[in-house]
Amino acid sequence: DSGVTQTPKHLITATGQRVTLRCSPRSGDLSVYWYQQSLDQGLQFLIHYYNGEERAKGNILERFSAQQFPDLHSELNLSSLELGDSALYFCASSVEGASTDTQYFGPGTRLTVL
């Protein structure tokens, strides 16, 4: 168990809908990262927050947004969902935010868009 929690475990929704994925980092970790994993694309970095502020952006679509709250938990919002958004979404956390930090991954949220 990495200490990172994600809810929900599974989410099934329809095209055009909006969903929110939630992540609680390990105790003491200030950084939260979001990744999307699909079969053909592998693990794609979406966004990184450090202590409430956006630190880096990866391949995140404009339909997606995230935030990190004062208690350091984070939410990833996905809107106007398309079939291609079906994937595993992972959250990871690290102590600081250096690229050399070990990232601890949560169990993921499996999103299915029908």
Next chain:
Amino acid sequence: QKEVEQDPGPLSVPEGAIVSLNCTYSNSAFQYFMWYRQYSRKGPELLMYTYSSGNKEDGRFTAQVDKSSKYISLFIRDSQPSDSATYLCAITGFQKLVFGTGTRLLVSP
């Protein structure tokens, strides 16, 4: 060209075999090299981490980096069925962590 290339496999080996997993990368500015292991329906977990050329050993696992060739490898000795998982290389530098697509390894008893 992808920043990190990794053969997706699957790679099937019998128990006890030596396994070699490989990645190539394109940007010589990358400085730190990691291997993550991901079991089915779980998140990736860090297996090994190295930042210099050469070998780093941890039990049955050896990570090898050749910066001149931009090539990294993970060797698993005496492979076990419990090693069956997807192995992802990850390369980092300049506030960026890039993962390979992962190689699925199947070790049969």
